[in-house]
Amino acid sequence: MASSAGLDRVLEPVGVLPQAAWRLDASPEISDDEIRVRVERLNLDAASYRQLAEKHGGDGAAIRAEVLEIVAARGKMHNPVTGSGGMLIGVVDEVGPRSPLGVKEGDRVATLVSLTLTPLRITDGLAGWDGLSEQVPAEGTAILFGRSIVGVLPDDLAPELSLAVYDVCGAPALTDRVVRSYPDARVAVLGGAGKSGSLALAAARMAGARTIGIVRNEQEAASLRGAGVADEVAIADARNPVEVAAAVGEPATITVVCVDVPGCEHGAILATAPGGTVIFFSMATSFPAAALGAEGLAADVTMLIGNGFVPGHAAFAVDLLRRVPAVRSLFEARIAGH
Structure with a gap:
């Protein structure tokens, strides 16, 4: 051992x-x-x-x-x-x-x-x-x-594309697993134009969910609309709870946080329906902020920390990339932009 x-x-x-x-x-x-x-x-x-x-x-x-x-x-x-x-x-x-x-x-x-x-x-x-x-x-x-x-x-x-996909391959696999546990799910993804966010949206859509991607500006919104993995796209500052909840509108069954800045916990909780699930897939997540924020809002939500591993996650993410060319284009543009 x-x-x-x-x-x-x-x-x-x-x-x-x-x-x-x-x-x-x-x-x-x-x-x-x-x-x-x-x-x-x-x-x-x-x-x-x-x-x-x-x-x-x-x-x-x-x-x-x-x-x-x-x-x-x-x-x-x-x-x-x-x-x-x-x-x-x-x-x-x-x-x-x-x-x-x-x-x-x-x-x-x-x-x-x-x-x-x-x-x-x-x-x-x-x-x-x-x-x-x-x-x-x-x-x-x-x-x-x-x-x-x-x-x-x-x-x-x-190799650069494989590395970018494998870096976030836990997010779509866990999203798929959670979506399949809810009938007629509505999934909101904060940071929907990023690597983990776009794959999470693609996974949710393929699992039968309605999807909304929350992004920070019009440039990201245009990019995400072009990818076609979100039924709706809205702009909001993920650190502003009221702004996030307003952008999501109808509370989401599942909210996935893929934003790499601190302070996004409360918006995700506020935007999630009672009995729903929040998946935190960001290394900037604060456990005390999430736990105490949910308590303070009397929010009956399940909160999951994406640990980056789900059996078969790498193959699942690569298959998504192959099946959704627009998401592959998002990844390739991100790599080229660097």
Whole structure:
């Protein structure tokens, strides 16, 4: 158990799991149930990258320097402010004889677990990254444990596109599961034009729900209308509860929060019908704000924290991308814009 869960990699504090650890051992030598991956590209999660970009005023060199500092200090990419990380793609370099993950040397893979628990070394100083995007060309090594999750990259998608989809693949799978538990659901997605938001809308629609996407400006609204995955599109500041509730109108059966800024909990709760469900799929979510806000509003809603894993989530998300070309176009435009 210790090795399969990565406890042997924890340097401090001893006794916690790798995600909760302050510092991991990122040395490239593997134990018999670990895998070493030769890193090609990181994908910083949206909340983490936004925090770094705002802190440094968009100065790419300063953003790059801080990412290097975090990885060097912690042995993983674990933003100490947001508590979040991201994921990576690379090539399997070595497989321990007891690894249960089902990949072989030479496979090009995406890690489907957070960088906050993945031992990581950077060996190129991130020389190929300008610091101005979430996607980070990189060289180095990463370690996967026996209880990690990994996916072989599909042949028909560019690696950058696969990385962007796998980064948020838990959102559409969980949305699909929850929608199918409600007859005639109406689903509101805050941040509907983003990566996780557009896939959540597509999943909800395919599961038979009526959908409304909430976005922050007319540019995003036009983009989402073009994708055709929302029956309605409305503009609102997700941090303004009254504005969100007014934009959603008829209370939603299910509200999915895919906005990477703090302060969106109360609007989501206010916009959800009694007996409904709120899914928080943002690393900026505050548990106290959500719990106390629901209590203060006497809101009879179930609140779920999307943990990023649903069985079959990676294949489900890739299939959605293939079946809904307009969503694929949204992803490709986002990657090109970076």
